[in-house]
Amino acid sequence: MDDRELLPLNNRAILEPRAAAQSFRLQRILPQGAAAAYIRHYWLIEWNLPPGIVHTQEVLEHPTVNVVLQRGCSVVSVAGAERSRQRLEGRDEVFGMLFRPGLFRRWLDCDPGELAGRRLPAEQVLGPTVLELERAVFAEPDSGRRAALVDAFWMERVKMPGPPSLSGTVPARSESGLPAPAGTLTDRSGCTSLTAGLPAPAGTLFDRSGCTSLAAGLPSALSPDLVPALPIPTASVSTDPDASAQLVDRIVTGIQLDRGQRSVEDVAARWGLSSRSLQRLFRTYVGMPPKAVIRRYRLHETMGLASGDPDWAALALELGYFDQAHLIRDFKAVVGMTPGSYAKRIIEEET
Numbered sequence: 001m002d003d004r005e006l007l008p009l010n011n012r013a014i015l016e017p018r019a020a021a022q023s024f025r026l027q028r029i030l031p032q033g034a035a036a037a038y039i040r041h042y043w044l045i046e047w048n049l050p051p052g053i054v055h056t057q058e059v060l061e062h063p064t065v066n067v068v069l070q071r072g073c074s075v076v077s078v079a080g081a082e083r084s085r086q087r088l089e090g091r092d093e094v095f096g097m098l099f100r101p102g103l104f105r106r107w108l109d110c111d112p113g114e115l116a117g118r119r120l121p122a123e124q125v126l127g128p129t130v131l132e133l134e135r136a137v138f139a140e141p142d143s144g145r146r147a148a149l150v151d152a153f154w155m156e157r158v159k160m161p162g163p164p165s166l167s168g169t170v171p172a173r174s175e176s177g178l179p180a181p182a183g184t185l186t187d188r189s190g191c192t193s194l195t196a197g198l199p200a201p202a203g204t205l206f207d208r209s210g211c212t213s214l215a216a217g218l219p220s221a222l223s224p225d226l227v228p229a230l231p232i233p234t235a236s237v238s239t240d241p242d243a244s245a246q247l248v249d250r251i252v253t254g255i256q257l258d259r260g261q262r263s264v265e266d267v268a269a270r271w272g273l274s275s276r277s278l279q280r281l282f283r284t285y286v287g288m289p290p291k292a293v294i295r296r297y298r299l300h301e302t303m304g305l306a307s308g309d310p311d312w313a314a315l316a317l318e319l320g321y322f323d324q325a326h327l328i329r330d331f332k333a334v335v336g337m338t339p340g341s342y343a344k345r346i347i348e349e350e351t
Contacts, residue, residue, distance in 0.1 A: 018349035065104035080117025102248030102285035112287030262320025
């Protein structure tokens with residue numbers, strides 16, 4: 001394996017993480033080079049379940065896009081409002097890329113909200129070369145070398161023109177720029193204590209019997225030592241993310257790390273924006289409104305703290321809810337059970 005950082009696991013977005021750990025192996029790796037400006041981390045999942053055993057994993061996803069490589073059914077998965085379910089059986093593996101919030105917009109020709117909760121065939125969004133990458137990645141057994149192949153793919157991909165320019169759709173930043181919240185720009189530990197970001201819609205991503213083969217007609221062999229060839233652009237294209245997308249990434253990371261940002265007005269004020277401009281940024285780059293992103297990360301916190309038998313009333317107020325009943329309604333609407341019931345299941349798993 002090449003010398004790159006392996007990330008500690010923080011599985012707040014994964015429901016019932018102890019049961020999950022008994023069903024599959026999860027690893028996270030930091031990207032390098034140009035990919036690091038766009039992708040928070042790579043996530044690799046392997047499972048080998050006995051015949052007749054099926055594990056259904058539920059995930060409350062991060063508000064972003066995942067590119068997920070799997071033999072014969074690689075997809076681009078856009079987070080939606082609901083929790084996702086994935087069915088695991090037999091033996092298989094996936095290699096995922098959790099994009100920084102807003103940064104995948106470069107490769108979309110519409111607002112991500114129009115695609116929320118959907119999985120798109122990867123080659124439909126990224127072209128047929130992503131299928132060559134799929135073959136190369138799974139021909140290489142070493143996870144570090146797999147990551148290096150993906151790094152190289154994105155190094156070339158960011159040099160290529162994307163969909164039409166987004167200029168004029170979001171407010172311009174000032175010449176001096178906006179300050180980053182403490183811990184979000186340079187605190188790598190803050191940016192990487194994230195979950196695997198398993199892809200969204202229910203039922204088929206990990207169910208091989210339900211996958212439609214996207215790799216038909218590809219060459220029978222592709223050396224894992226070769227990076228898939230990509231067309232060379234005819235004009236110079238910046239490899240840097242656009243400024244508005246970077247701003248969105250910092251705003252979302254700030255929401256995730258700072259409980260004090262409890263409302264759309266709090267977030268807008270923190271970044272010197274009007275609420276309307278903030279809403280427009282999130283519509284263009286995230287696909288979820290700011291209020292939904294705040295709610296998502298507060299629910300992540302509730303899930304992560306559930307096994308510690310917290311004071312639910314105090315926690316509700318700390319997370320910006322009006323009262324405990326409001327937290328309970330929110331949690332049940334998304335997770336499917338009350339915080340107390342969820343906590344009981346987590347404690348039972350741990351004993």
